[in-house]
Amino acid sequence: MCRCLLTGLCFVLPKSGLACEPNDLNAAPDELSVNTRSLTDSPILAIEPERFFYPIVNLQDAPESPALDESEYTWGLQATSVIDSLATGAGIKVAILDTGLDLKHPDFEGRTIVTKSFVPDEDVQDEAGHGTHCAGTACGAFKPKAAPRYGVAHEAEIYVGKVLGNNGFGNGEWILAGMNWAVDNGCHIISMSLGSAAEPGESYSDFYETVASRILDRGTLIVAAAGNESTRKSGVIKPVASPANCPSIMAVAALDPSLQVADFSCGGTENEGGEVDIAAPGVNVYSSVPMPTQYDRYNGTSMATPHVAGIAALYAQTTGFRGRELWAALIQNALGLDLPSTDVGIGLAQAPIE
Secondary structure, eight states: OOOOTTTSSOOOOOSSOSOOOOOOTTSOGGGOOOOOOSSOSOOOOOOOOOOEEEEOOBOSOOOOOOOOOOSSBOHHHHHTTGGGOOOOOTTOEEEEEESOBOTTOGGGTTOOEEEEEOSTTOOSBOSSSHHHHHHHHHHOOSSOSSSSBOOSOTTSEEEEEEOSOTTSOEEHHHHHHHHHHHHHTTOSEEEEOEEBOOOTTOOOOHHHHHHHHHHHHTTOEEEEEOOSOOBGGGTBOOBOOBTTTSTTSEEEEEEOTTSOBOTTOOBOOSSTTOSOOEEEEOSSEEEEOSTTTOEEEEBSHHHHHHHHHHHHHHHHHHHOOOHHHHHHHHHHTOBOOSSOHHHHTTOBOOOOOO
């Protein structure tokens, strides 16, 4: 029996929207009732295998890294030139689709934050910590309660969509609903530090690509984690995870403080759309976590992704670029690295300086 990407039941996905309703499995396709939304009027997109998604975080201890002065700023903000940028992200809406946010964290007091949970029977309060860490990197405070500064776009408007449950997992229905919600709310950037492992030779999802392409055309840039399934020291490089492997979603790889590709970071393939697009700090990354711990260091392409999302907000503010133009600005201003493009894409994301 085929299973739909969204719910696990067999039915036709709507091309026009980001949500479906299960129906009688014996019904003919033209009898299936779907919840159509605004992306297009065409009724059918695809039937695809169901996927379950998880945060792209590496739970192993961070490797030894060069001695860095993080008394004022994290190494990630230094490496990406955020500390030299006058941009703040003011007026830009950034959606963090993840495990939620600790709404009691003191570093988010006074910020414009819009929240919604798409996980049944769970509110947006972050019990896992992953979402709070990612939101902190993308949009954390300019002057946190305790140094160092760790947030990129400190004046951006934060939209928190809880699409992964307190157990750290979610399904396509929740994630797609969160994407739709972000677009409906006029978000300029969607950051998704989540994914589902892809197998070698596996193509990207036609469904996610169609949705992402239309969202990009509407002026919203989606950035997503490339995945943590590699063990490069053992010679194993896994392909970019779904949905980051879609051509219309910017796939982000992780770098360590030596600006080498992280051991766990997934790499590109020869398949169209399966490549890494850009890289950012993703090892030993300091950011906010739920109280009472308040701050912690995580590893993962999950940590690299919100660096890029925050930097995209800075470009969106300073240039007025949206969607594909914003993508191009990030690519054109990245710092080239002496590493294979299959590992780091165009290079290390850099904030606007002028």
